[in-house]
Amino acid sequence: MAQEMRSPIESGCPDAFQYMHPVMRKNFGQWAYHEDPQPGVLLHVSNNGDKIWTVRAGTQRILDVFTLRKLCDIGDEHGEGYIHFTIRSNIEYQVADEAKVQPLIKALEDAGFVVGGTRNSVAMLSHTQGWLHCDIPGTDASGVVKSMMDELIGEFKEWNMPNRVHMTTSCCQINCGGQGDIAINVQHTKPPKINHDLVSNVCERPSVVARCPVAAIRPALVNGKPSLEVDEKKCICCGACFPPCPPMQINDAEHSKLAIWVGGNHSNARGKPTFQKLVASGIPNNPPRWPEATAVVKKILKAYKENAKDWERINDWIERIGWPRFFEVTGLPFTKYHIDNWRGARASLNASTHIRF
Amino acid sequence: MAKNTYPTPMLDNLETGPWPSFITGIKRLRDEHPDERINSVTNGLLGQLEHSYETRKGYWKGGTVSVYGYGGGIIPRFSEVGDAFPESKEFHTLRVQPPAGNFYTTDMLRQLGDSWEKHGSGLVTFHGQTGNIMFIGATTENTQHFFDEINEYGWDLGGAGPCVRTAMSCVGGARCEMSNCNEHAIHRWMVNNFTDDVHRPALPYKFKFKVSGCPNDCQNAIERSDFAIIGTWRDDMKVNQEEFKNYIEKKGRQYIIDNVITRCPTQALSLNDDDTISVDNHNCVRCMHCLNVMPKALHPGDDKGVTILIGGKRTLKIGDLMGTVVVPFKKLETEEDYESLQEMAEDIIDFWAENGLEHERCGEMIERIGLINFLEGIGIDVDPNMVSSPRQSSYVRMDGWDEEAEKWFERKREEKQAASA
Ligand code: HEM
Ligand code: SF4
Ligand code: SF4
Ligand code: SF4
Ligand code: SF4
Numbered sequence: 001m002a003q004e005m006r007s008p009i010e011s012g013c014p015d016a017f018q019y020m021h022p023v024m025r026k027n028f029g030q031w032a033y034h035e036d037p038q039p040g041v042l043l044h045v046s047n048n049g050d051k052i053w054t055v056r057a058g059t060q061r062i063l064d065v066f067t068l069r070k071l072c073d074i075g076d077e078h079g080e081g082y083i084h085f086t087i088r089s090n091i092e093y094q095v096a097d098e099a100k101v102q103p104l105i106k107a108l109e110d111a112g113f114v115v116g117g118t119r120n121s122v123a124m125l126s127h128t129q130g131w132l133h134c135d136i137p138g139t140d141a142s143g144v145v146k147s148m149m150d151e152l153i154g155e156f157k158e159w160n161m162p163n164r165v166h167m168t169t170s171c172c173q174i175n176c177g178g179q180g181d182i183a184i185n186v187q188h189t190k191p192p193k194i195n196h197d198l199v200s201n202v203c204e205r206p207s208v209v210a211r212c213p214v215a216a217i218r219p220a221l222v223n224g225k226p227s228l229e230v231d232e233k234k235c236i237c238c239g240a241c242f243p244p245c246p247p248m249q250i251n252d253a254e255h256s257k258l259a260i261w262v263g264g265n266h267s268n269a270r271g272k273p274t275f276q277k278l279v280a281s282g283i284p285n286n287p288p289r290w291p292e293a294t295a296v297v298k299k300i301l302k303a304y305k306e307n308a309k310d311w312e313r314i315n316d317w318i319e320r321i322g323w324p325r326f327f328e329v330t331g332l333p334f335t336k337y338h339i340d341n342w343r344g345a346r347a348s349l350n351a352s353t354h355i356r357f
Numbered sequence: 358m359a360k361n362t363y364p365t366p367m368l369d370n371l372e373t374g375p376w377p378s379f380i381t382g383i384k385r386l387r388d389e390h391p392d393e394r395i396n397s398v399t400n401g402l403l404g405q406l407e408h409s410y411e412t413r414k415g416y417w418k419g420g421t422v423s424v425y426g427y428g429g430g431i432i433p434r435f436s437e438v439g440d441a442f443p444e445s446k447e448f449h450t451l452r453v454q455p456p457a458g459n460f461y462t463t464d465m466l467r468q469l470g471d472s473w474e475k476h477g478s479g480l481v482t483f484h485g486q487t488g489n490i491m492f493i494g495a496t497t498e499n500t501q502h503f504f505d506e507i508n509e510y511g512w513d514l515g516g517a518g519p520c521v522r523t524a525m526s527c528v529g530g531a532r533c534e535m536s537n538c539n540e541h542a543i544h545r546w547m548v549n550n551f552t553d554d555v556h557r558p559a560l561p562y563k564f565k566f567k568v569s570g571c572p573n574d575c576q577n578a579i580e581r582s583d584f585a586i587i588g589t590w591r592d593d594m595k596v597n598q599e600e601f602k603n604y605i606e607k608k609g610r611q612y613i614i615d616n617v618i619t620r621c622p623t624q625a626l627s628l629n630d631d632d633t634i635s636v637d638n639h640n641c642v643r644c645m646h647c648l649n650v651m652p653k654a655l656h657p658g659d660d661k662g663v664t665i666l667i668g669g670k671r672t673l674k675i676g677d678l679m680g681t682v683v684v685p686f687k688k689l690e691t692e693e694d695y696e697s698l699q700e701m702a703e704d705i706i707d708f709w710a711e712n713g714l715e716h717e718r719c720g721e722m723i724e725r726i727g728l729i730n731f732l733e734g735i736g737i738d739v740d741p742n743m744v745s746s747p748r749q750s751s752y753v754r755m756d757g758w759d760e761e762a763e764k765w766f767e768r769k770r771e772e773k774q775a776a777s778a
Contacts, residue, residue: 016456019462058377060379062493063483064385066385067382081463083461132406175672178671207715213675268642271644342676
């Protein structure tokens with residue numbers, strides 16, 4: 001038992017160059033241009049004429065070691081042993097030999113992986129942890145993504161969209177999933193239910209009070225015990241009190257819903273980066289397939305595909321056609337909840353006569 | 358093969374359909390893995406997950422687990438329904454820092470897989486939203502064993518809690534013609550200077566570095582990091598008129614007008630009568646659109662550097678914030694350039710550590726105290742590139758005007774001298 005503990009080596013972030021394909025290492029910072037030979041494949045050409053092909057594939061993201069080894073086997077047999085992961089968790093193989101590209105694609109597809117996700121496709125949904133391994137989720141993440149990708153797989157494999165579509169999911173309102181052209185996020189609709197017996201044992205009350213964005217929490221004595229109470233009129237049901245104080249249960253099988261947001265875009269291309277905007281809510285959190293959420297997403301994608309011009313991301317498209325037309329072409333209802341009342345909200349109101357007829 | 362497996366009717370549904378199924382993968386561990394420990398833990402996991410699907414609730418709770426010598430890097434997971442599913446009642450996640458830019462060899466992935474199989478559940482994600490490799494599912498004891506093993510061959514934990522977090526960088530110079538900086542060198546230079554702050558959470562809240570090689574910002578740095586480093590250039594973009602003509606030939610003049618010329622946010626492009634393109638480089642805001650459409654014809658210039666934006670974050674607590682320009686342009690070539698960037702990060706983190714409230718992100722602090730107080734705190738001069746427009750409200754005390762104006766003129770004189778020297 002009295003075993004010597006080993007001190008960590010604080011090596012931090014490892015050097016990537018040791019794991020990089022030699023052609024990429026050699027041409028670092030020297031790339032001249034790229035081409036897109038087919039969906040899921042990129043060709044980069046360097047100033048000195050060196051070429052590297054990339055084959056990109058979608059996976060289940062939660063990888064078991066068997067799948068990980070399968071991906072490595074494919075990389076050894078058909079690739080050149082080098083792998084890169086995109087920030088949306090796609091796997092990429094780099095090869096300097098063009099002849100390897102088609103066999104590599106075939107091997108990936110034969111093993112059930114999905115080649116695509118480049119250029120103007122619907123990219124892999126980026127997802128969070130969900131019920132599988134987070135402590136605060138209102139829904140699952142991997143299951144939502146699996147269900148949606150099953151239906152959007154055709155758009156992942158093709159270039160049918162006006163521009164790329166980045167989708168994200170988040171299973172609580174903290175939204176570690178980030179901004180997306182379309183984001184599917186949990187939206188709670190009822191205040192937390194408090195288990196007063198546990199609060200004083202489990203929660204650091206002042207820091208929970210401080211966590212609430214609208215100061216709706218105050219310390220209180222309940223049944224003679226120190227606890228917390230919530231001003232339910234003020235509460236915006238954000239769930240921020242739940243992580244520091246699990247007895248303030250925000251997740252509810254019926255009242256934790258899904259909301260859909262559109263137009264988040266991290267790129268500076270054309271306009272400045274944008275945050276996503278609410279378009280739909282009240283969508284049931286309906287495992288194992290979440291069909292209602294997928295239906296709304298498909299409606300939005302269809303309208304975007306039919307109406308947007310080349311290179312318009314969803315935010316560019318809506319900026320051109322205006323929000324009234326967006327709600328018209330998608331058939332989604334516009335409600336009082338779409339009008340922002342958070343800080344800075346007046347900047348989102350129309351203070352002009354710019355109205356489309 | 359686990360003898361008695363929990364029934365998973367709802368999860369089984371996720372084994373149908375064309376997209377690869379994570380459930381099928383977990384079941385393979387449950388049913389086919391030679392190690393009974395893995396059969397058992399994944400069986401428990403599936404049982405609990407099915408229970409979540411049925412009741413629409415999560416059943417993990419946090420706690421305190423760390424490896425010897427560190428305060429963070431493990432996400433503790435204890436089951437609240439451990440009596441029903443005891444096999445996975447401890448199911449912690451280890452956050453491990455990936456190589457900058459997410460590059461691996463198959464050999465290294467196999468080695469990591471082998472170690473993980475020895476100590477953990479056999480489930481792993483490349484990568485979490487903050488950028489870590491997430492090794493999902495280890496007991497408290499095995500967390501230490503796994504870490505000890507992989508730490509010996511070059512892998513270290515990432516951040517969790519109020520600390521400097523794992524950084525991220527785009528694929529960048531390794532394979533992208535838009536790159537304007539050495540993303541991966543910057544990434545490592547910055548985060549590895551703060552390893553102590555990564556491993557021992559003692560800041561007001563989390564602090565993230567993210568690096569994108571150009572304003573396309575594939576890394577989401579502006580929207581999702583406290584310290585965003587974005588590659589850019591300040592001389593003229595490079596134009597290959599021959600290639601431009603090829604685009605016209607291939608796509609047609611109208612397509613180029615509608616999709617390139619008129620889409621420039623600052624009207625910096627014109628299509629000339631002889632089918633060449635002119636760029637008003639002074640008014641180009643480096644948005645990247647025209648380069649994205651015509652990567653063979655247009656290319657970033659040679660005088661490369663970075664723009665730095667501070668204070669991006671997601672919703673909690675005051676709403677989403679984007680980073681604000683604090684350094685419009687900085688060269689990153691020499692060791693001194695890198696050192697001064699690092700010093701700036703130290704100044705910012707020190708100032709925030711001192712002035713930020715508990716659980717207040719750097720951007721929220723800036724919102725509370727104002728950009729000016731922040732800039733004065735870290736010793737950076739104001740610059741019109743920091744704003745979309747000057748102030749609209751007259752409600753401000755301005756009796757320091759003359760001195761402030763003189764500072765501006767003084768700075769301009771110095772810049773001129775430096776330029777002519
Ligand atoms: C108690 C609870 C929490 C848990 C267990 C948790 C867990 C996680 C995990 C595992 C990730 C991905 C990590 C990685 O890639 O290494 C993540 C990312 C993230 N979390 Fe949390 N989180 C918690 C609370 C929060 C809170 C309170 C916030 C908000 C302020 C937050 C905001 C985020 C964001 C914005 C990201 C990803 C952003 C990025 O870096 O791109 N999380 N979280
Ligand atoms: S979105 Fe929320 S619930 Fe989901 S993984 Fe992130 S922190 Fe956990
Ligand atoms: S749910 Fe949000 S608004 Fe409601 S009490 Fe908790 S922190 Fe406050
Ligand atoms: S941010 Fe720019 S340099 Fe980096 S990968 Fe994207 S386009 Fe390339
Ligand atoms: S990069 Fe953007 S701003 Fe600059 S010329 Fe091209 S389209 Fe215009």
